[in-house]
Amino acid sequence: MCGACCRMPNGIVRVSDAEIAxxxxxxxxxxxxxxxxxTEVAPDREGLILKSRSDGACAWLxxxxxxxxxxxxxxxxxxxxFEWVNSDSSEVCPGLKRNGEEKSIQHHxxxxxxxxxxxx
Numbered sequence: 001m002c003g004a005c006c007r008m009p010n011g012i013v014r015v016s017d018a019e020i021a022x023x024x025x026x027x028x029x030x031x032x033x034x035x036x037x038x039t040e041v042a043p044d045r046e047g048l049i050l051k052s053r054s055d056g057a058c059a060w061l062x063x064x065x066x067x068x069x070x071x072x073x074x075x076x077x078x079x080x081x082f083e084w085v086n087s088d089s090s091e092v093c094p095g096l097k098r099n100g101e102e103k104s105i106q107h108h109x110x111x112x113x114x115x116x117x118x119x120x
Contacts, residue, residue, distance in 0.1 A: 003065030005080050006058040008092050013050045013058065014042060019074045026072040050074070 005011075015023070024034035038059070039048040051059050058077075060068045067073050081093050090096040 002094060003061055004092050004094065005089075006061040006065075006067070006077075007056065008089075010056070011052075011058075012042065013074050013076050014047050015039060015050055015074050016047075019072075020048070022072045023069055023074075026069060 020031055020034060020039070023038075024031045027034065029037075035048065038051055040051055041047075042049045053059050053061075058067075060073075062068055067077070081089055081096055
C-alpha cells in the first residue's frame with residue numbers, strides 16, 4: 001500500500017453511526033468521545049467526517065503509510081479504488097494506471113466526494 005489515497009487533496013471520509021461505533025470500540029473510546037475528538041461536520045453539513053491532518057492527509061495514516069485503524073477502517077477506505085473512484089483518482093492512485101493506461105473501474109452506485117463537491 002502506498003498511502004496516496006490517504007493523502008488525496010481535499011478528500012473526505014464520511015463515517016456512519018456503525019463505523020463510529022466500530023472505530024471507537026477498537027480504540028477503547030466511547031462513541032461521544034470519538035465524535036468530539038476525531039470527527040467534524042461534513043462541508044455539506046450532512047453527517048460527520050474523519051478529521052484530516054494539517055497537511056490534508058488522513059489523521060490515521062502513519063509515517064510508514066499504514067492505517068492505524070485498518071481492521072475497522074470506514075467502508076470508503078476499504079473499497080477504494082475497487083468499487084468507486086473520483087474523476088481525479090487516476091492522478092492520485094498509481095494502482096489505477098498500468099503501462100501508462102488508466103484502468104476501468106465499475107461504479108456500484110456509491111457516491112463519494114471531495115470537499116470541493118465533485119461527486120462520483
